[in-house]
Amino acid sequence: MTNYRDLATEFSLVFDLDGTLIDSAPDLQAAVNTVLSSHGLRRISMEETQAFIGDGMPKLCERALEATGGPAEILEVFYDAFKKRYMSAPAVKTKPMIAVRETLITAKGAAFAMGVCTNKSEPVAETILTELQLRPFFTDFVGAMPGRALKPDPEPLLLCAERIGTGDRRAVLIGDSIADVKAARNAHMPCILVRGGYTNTAPELLGADVVIDSFDHLFTALEQLAA
Incomplete structure (x- = not known):
């Protein structure tokens, strides 16, 4: 298995939830x-x-x-x-997207700092992550709460990056929609979009730094950002 520890010292990873990590x-x-x-x-x-x-x-x-x-x-x-x-009943038919679990296992093994930033209610997001056994992969997560702005406002994204201990690394947002691209731009972060999510517009037209077909290609995308 490829060792991605060098990438983990350069980037922290912030994931969108619906349409990116999970099919909800x-x-x-x-x-x-x-x-x-x-x-x-x-x-x-x-x-x-x-x-x-x-x-x-x-x-x-x-x-x-x-x-x-x-x-x-x-x-x-x-x-x-x-x-x-x-x-x-938030996780009856909800399931991880293709190659998500395998990719998170590899990223965790490489010591990436990882978090989730979602516009979904934070308690619901926690329930789903727990029921799908994804919660242990993430240092922290940020969801919708009273008084908190939603993406594309940069506030929740910056909060998540801080909570997971980004430090001197560059936080990267991995998402599926224009809201993710705009949030990343507003937070001055690079953005990777994954095809197959919830957008009516072709991902390559949304202005992300890199577009990938599935989570299988996440580390290749990070290598592109590092180049």
Whole structure:
């Protein structure tokens, strides 16, 4: 196995969650559709669900209501019901993306400092990471909390980089969407995008430093950044 310890002394790794580390769309769709049905609204498709993910759970609910013709005035009630339903079963069909676990094992062995920065509710993110047995790979994680800005604001990304002990290393954001690219730019960090996530725009058009097909290519991308 290749030794990536030199890269680990140069970079710390901050990962987006939904669409990057995990495929969470099936459980999000199930929760949204349960609440939509309770209000007599149509269910949303998987394609719609994936398009609505990325800017936090309240925004997901807002987009689902708008797409199905639901009245905006029920958004607060809708979100509360969604949150209760989703938090009761956030990792039934959710699973790690291709090659994620193997890549994290290699990165952990090379002593990379690693964290997660997500727009998902922090307690929900912790539950999912724990249930999928991914939590031990990460020094810390930052999610949505009252009073905390969301990506593309740089605040959560910078906080995560600090918490994982980036120090003199360069923090790199690994994500899947334009929100990740913008957050990285706002935080003056390089960004690697992974194909197969939740974006309607081709990743190579979003302005990332490197685009990779899967996590199998993460270390090659880091070598490109180091060159």
